[in-house]
Amino acid sequence: MRRFDQLAVAVLALVATGIIAAGSLWLGGYDPLVAGAAMFQGSFGSGTAILSVTMVRAVPLIVTGLAVALAFRAGVWNIGAEGQLYAGAIAAAWVGLSWGNAPGWFLTPASLAAALLAGAAWAAIPAFMKVRLGIGEVIPTILMNFVGIYLAAFVVHGPLQENRGVFPQTDLISDAARLSILVEGTRLHAGFLIALLVGVILWAGLRWTHFGFQARSVGASPDAARVSGRIESKRVLLVVFLSSGAIAGLAGGIEITGVTFALYEGLSPGWGYTAIAVALLAGLHPAWVVFTGLLFGGLEAGAGAMQREAGVPAAWVSAVEALVILFVLAGDQIRRRFSA
């Protein structure tokens, strides 16, 4: 019954978003049908679109979406996936470039492990502020995003800038450091499998394990968890916070080793923020995050096609993504009011 309710909220939120999105296109003088067709064609219209564009775009959204979903489930409002993603990307690029001659079986995992650690380290600052000092995590995580974004900018203008010193980006990492391609002739890389694996681990972990149950309890009712006398809430919050940061960092590492092979300014178009929409639309459920991540990946993939074919600015898609968050939140409130 609950599952059904959440699904209904998600579907209604999407329908409402669709109506408003179409209306705004019409008001702006575009033909919603032409734009919609172009968007579909560019995202799910062909095998190449699905494998090379949509699924590739979906990977960072799924992984950061999982990071956000994990944190939110435990009541940790980690808005800092963007910064954690950058921290992971910087670390992965640095490892990939520093040990360029190492063999692939070592280098790729090492790059991703570095990304995990860097993401966790980035989350550690707001996490300690929350657990030790009692400072709410929302603003610190948002601020750490800016630090992460500008640290990446600094790194590609300074210490890690390409040898020619022309563009604000790093050199390409060696072939050995790159994730393998899953389907010959497409851009779909092994990072997609990693995303699925993380999703399965989180799903099973939250559902079946001792720790996952503690995390859900702390999220569902901090007071009941504390008064039960059997849950060390602070430790649970800390572990969840750091894990969430690590997963968001992993998203950055996957992007470097699977898609761009180099770090540059503006690597992420705001995945860490879109991740919040991905996670909320999925009802914070790891298995559903995979689907909503693909949906948003398709949306972003289709945005390019829509701009080419129908002249709709790609930025319009960002507005649509934000609408989804608003409708999910509103729908959730309405559902609560009616079920209470």
Add this chain to the structure above:
Amino acid sequence: MTDVFAHLNGIIRHFGQVKALDSANLEIHSGEIHGILGENGAGKTTLLNILGGIIHPDAGSLEVGGSQVRLQSARAAWKMGIGLVHQHFTLVPGLSVLENLALGRRHRGHRWRLHLKEIRKEASELSKFTGLTVPFEASIEELGVGDRQRIEILKALLRDPQLLVLDEPTAVLAPAEIDQLFQLLRTLAEEGRAVVLVAHKLDEILSIADRVTVLRRGRTVMTAVGADIDTAILADAMVRSSSSDGDVPTTPDVLSVLGQGSDHSAPNREPGNRSVAELKGVDVYGPQGGLALQDVGLEVMSGEVIGVAGVEGNGQRELALVLSGRQEVASGKLQIPERVGFIPQDRNREGLAADLDLTENVALALHRDPRFRLGPLLRWSLIELHAAEIRSRFKVRSSGGRALARELSGGNQQRLVVGRELSRLPELLIAENPTRGLDFTATAFVRGELKRLAHDTAAGVVLISTDLDEILEVADRVFVILRGKLTPVPSAHDSREAVGAMMLGSRLEVH
């Protein structure tokens, strides 16, 4: 004194399943000080909030100045000349005292500008007149509770109310400040205003009130002229046994549960004479920093129910947390067994996680138990079985283990909490107001289970309750907690009147 300012008649108000007010009446005369008394949960604050327009009644009528009104908001109440001083302060911490006084107050003729100067002038005149001195420039967070209370009262008086309603204003004031406040209230009444005052201490009310209304379980049980009554009459009206109200206990349902329970595999512990928990000279700090418990000594024996009676806020919370091992002691000796069951007073927030399902709520208490664990995994199938057994044995009416805790009624929620804690066969069980807000059947059930746990399984039970009837019905030994100190009640004196008087800090001789 016959000029009726406000008249509340047959007020009914529910909060979810709980009836906070059950046809309460209150008549307030201009020029009088009207005291309101009642135990916790009797509905005092709800009634006051209805007067202040903050809560709307489900049924009943409210007349102000002879005509029927509906107070849709606090603003509407203000317009009718009713000023409410809240029990919990409503000052804005970031602002100065003056800015707080200016809140919600619009100066004549200046629709948009904030005229702090005029408000300051007005406030300092009023302050001089009333003797309520407050530092106008100070920021709220620098001030203690006494100052904050004075600011609240000043804020209310600035709007020139015809009826001033104060919810427990004396709780945070020192004796000298209370005298000063009472003098002020008297002056206000002599000006022809009405004053409604809630306080916990009977002698305080008697020293100031012209008339007194007593609420019990949401009903007005007495309204009398202050000069005609004494503390004994008031205490009796407040805590009189519920059976005299006509609620005759007829609960075959409960009895069958108790009978059924006895075949449960309780280890045959020998009853009595074994100490299960001990506190010696225990001091504990409260959330505000002061000592919430002072030099508390208590030995809980196996097979007995200890009742701790007291008016709320005298250290019960800390005693419960310390005994259940959930709070550190500042000094003194604490010895408690390994398996302690705890029934916290707020089942919705602390006893259960409202958004988790029933099975998960059972798991909340026993997921550390090695029987339900397999490495990092939880054995959910076993937990489900266990939870289903608790639901059937303790008659939790629900749509099944996947139902959310929030979907249950209060009584069923409490059955689940009690069942969960009892199923762990605790050596010591702490119950904090376990029947608050429950209907008769559920109340009898919970009380029966507490007794059964102590007497059948030889566990020690500590029942902390503000409900004196409950204490006297269930407990083998009775203590009174007052201002953080725990005092045993000699068994020869555990009459309702004697314990009630001790609870309220009245100086009736008991020993």
